Amino acid sequence: MREVAVVSSAIHQVEALTFTTDVQLMVPLINEARSAVGLTQADIGFTCSGSSDFLAGQGFSFVQTLDAVGAFPPISESHVEMDGAFALYEAWVKLQIGEIDTALVYCYGKSSPGSRRDVLAVQMDPYTVAPLWPDAHAVAAIQARLLLESGAVSAERLAEIAVRSQHHAVGNPNALRASADATVASVLSEAMVSDPLRPSDIAAESDGGCVVVLAAGDRARSLCERPAWIRGIDHRIDAHALGVRDLTRAPSAALAALKAGAPDDHLDIAEMHSPTTSQEHILATELGLGPDTVVNPSGGALAADTLMAAGLVRIAEAARRISNGEADRALAHATSGPCLQQNLVCVMEGQ
């Protein structure tokens, strides 16, 4: 495997970008990430982005966002209709081939103009499930209910996850839900959104974007004092139909973690993309996290969940903590699809 590292990143997440176009959002973010390591677009070997036409309300929406990159002279470029973490995976693959040394990855999502829980219903089987318009919170609640009734976790434990996220999010400028005063009792006193999920069990919806610059080998060392080296990255998918899965498990997450080498050594931190507290509990089990791994030091996706970007934000947050010396070995995770159907794991190290 060729050595590839995260050398720079930029994140912006807010509640709603009502009067901001995707281009206006991404121009400053892309400039921030590139200029932090002294690169211009001419220095970038490959560019890859992730976004969703369904959020933009427009087919080929990413075409316009290309304007934020400055794509002339023409660039070598691709786009995935996936979270930016998967765009990073594609760029990492290109770097493995060895003909380029740098890559720019960006992604963005703006779900505030619509009702996210309804929009996600059209991700379900279009013939048998989507016509029933199962909203995303209700689908996640089925999973949470199964988890609680299996005895694997208690409502109090889920509340603890929510509280920890809110505490960690204090001081994160990109977090929407942060509170030093949150307690298990205060969370448990909240009214249900979709029984058994309370507001604090469900990720705070945000609009935003994220940019990451990747570099290989000596190029990474020359650009960054302490690059976050990608030691393993893998992604897997489970079946789609909810009825054929054990919803208290996420085998694709466990397999991706294994293939990415996560269990090989101690993890200082783990940034997980968990849209609900119940899903975070499932992921912690599947990813094999030990008691001394700090989980979601940024507050995680519960504190701010930008569709199509939350996964890449996790990689950026974990990489920052490696580059600033807080962590030596970190796991970052991204998910997609209902009930943790698809999962990506990226393991990074400072040495």
Add this chain to the structure above:
Amino acid sequence: MGSERTAVLGVGQTHYRSTRGDVSMAGLVREAAMRALADAGLEWSDIDAVVIGKAPDFFEGVMMPELYLADALGCVGKPILRVHTAGSVGGSTALVATSLIQGRIHRRVLTLGFEKQSESNATWALSLPQPFSVSINAGAGGYFSPIIRQYMARSGAPELVGCMVAFKDRQHALSNPYAHLRQHDLTFEQVVEAPMLWDPIRFSETCPSSDGACAMVLGDEAAGDASPRPVAWVHGTAMRSEANNFPGRDEVSPQASRDCAADVFRQAGITDPRREIDVVEMYVPFSWFEPIWLESLGFAERDQGWRMVEEGATRLEGGDLPVNCSGGVLSSNPIGASGMIRFAEAALQVRAMAGDHQVDGARVALGHAYGGGAQYFAMWVVGADKP
């Protein structure tokens, strides 16, 4: 170390029709995938990963349909990537799959492009009103007709060159059992007399709206060597994109197109494409894009591409550079698959497996796709010989 050699082990296509009401989306993609596996002599368990591409999700009304299609594509427990790069997506998808082999991530990858346009309405899907911008509501033809007019003005091409391309591709389609439009009784006069949609584009010079899927199985060098059937070796791959709108942009022959062609030919060691390439599958959704791309790709001098059409150089029968022997996008257009069909048909030609539309002795072929406002380009050169 260099990149791993990559081979096309198998190709599978569905029949392209305006409505494939007999199958779901899952049934459609599975049909193409199983044909590709059968062609490669492989099983689902031989596949390490899947790379799928399609055009906007609004075309079927399903957000990220690859999630729902994971089961049908046999990739439970495997990696799946979903590519979306405008009209070039089918080509880009094949190139992402190729990179997984070239980078030695996987040994055998299934790649597939599809569109089931009958599930929705493409004109609606492309005309959603947007805040902060004015929709021209002109469709793709309305966008490209001024570019074609510019080409006609600067090249001095005779008015009926576009009709010649359309007639040629529809005749080629008669030799392709998968083609959507198979107009046995079509005459050149009917092509010329068809209604004008977006002057100078006649109805007869546009692509149809199709349901369909196209799949390929790609493998590494060892898999290529072990294949029971002839394989196509990848000699070069390139993608380029450029911004849509800025002063001085050459919209007829965008620099991204020229850069992409230069890159892919450099990798394949091609210095004289007209002489060294035996057959081309290029993305021609409106007839006039054949002479336009012939020039941009370097098969003809600037402003001279139309002469190749007029001389019959791009015909399957008797041409020295047959273009779109499958009938091309003008005869079948399941948008998300259209680019991959070009790449797959190029592979079939150098495998000598193109059936009735085979070019005798084809050894080197170009697969080409473009998208957006002629901004996104994906190309590969495949050959019968190992590079």
